[in-house]
Amino acid sequence: xxxxxxxxxxxxxxxxxxxxxxxxxxxxxxxxxxxxxxxxxxxxxxxxxxxxxxxxxxxxxxxxxxxxxxxxxxxxxxxxxxxxxxxxxxxxxxxxxxxxxxxxxxxxxxxxxxxxxxxxxxxxx
Numbered sequence: 471x472x473x474x475x476x477x478x479x480x481x482x483x484x485x486x487x488x489x490x491x492x493x494x495x496x497x498x499x500x501x502x503x504x505x506x507x508x509x510x511x512x513x514x515x516x517x518x519x520x521x522x523x524x525x526x527x528x529x530x531x532x533x534x535x536x537x538x539x540x541x542x543x544x545x546x547x548x549x550x551x552x553x554x555x556x557x558x559x560x561x562x563x564x565x566x567x568x569x570x571x572x573x574x575x576x577x578x579x580x581x582x583x584x585x586x587x588x589x590x591x592x593x594x595x
Contacts, residue, residue, distance in 0.1 A: 489551035493531065497557075501589055504563070508577040510553050515572045520579070522565055529555045529577065561587050 495508045506527075510518065513531035521528045531553035562584035569580040 490554040491551050493529075493553040493555055495555060495557075501583075503583055504561075504581040506557070506577075506579040506581065508553075508555060508579070509575065510572070510577055511575045512548075513553065513572070513575065513577075518570075518572055518577055520570055520577075522559075522563075522568070525559045527557045527559060527579075527581070529553070529557075529579075531577070 493509050495506060498505045508529055508531075510529075510531035512533040514534065517532040517534060519528075519530040519532075533550070533552055535550065559581070564582040564584050567582045571578050
């Protein structure tokens with residue numbers, strides 16, 4: 471099975487750019503839609519921005535750092551930085567019916583296939 475959604479690799483970042491991290495994600499497909507699950511730990515609903523432009527789906531998740539003002543960590547494993555995922559859609563989707571929800575740090579997207587790419591059953595006469 472070949473995938474219809476490809477991760478877009480971005481060039482190395484410049485020193486002035488944000489500290490982006492590529493989140494983990496899963497893609498599944500059924501006859502009506504592609505379903506994408508993106509892991510965005512530390513990101514709430516208001517911190518997610520989703521756009522679709524030129525067949526590229528972009529998900530940006532902004533983490534809100536909620537630490538006390540006098541916080542001085544002795545060890546740091548929770549890295550600062552936001553999430554960015556770009557997926558190229560190699561198939562037409564019905565943009566008007568895309569659905570998204572965030573729950574427990576997981577973004578779930580449903581990308582309905584356009585009618586022209588859905589499988590059709592042809593009846594024999």
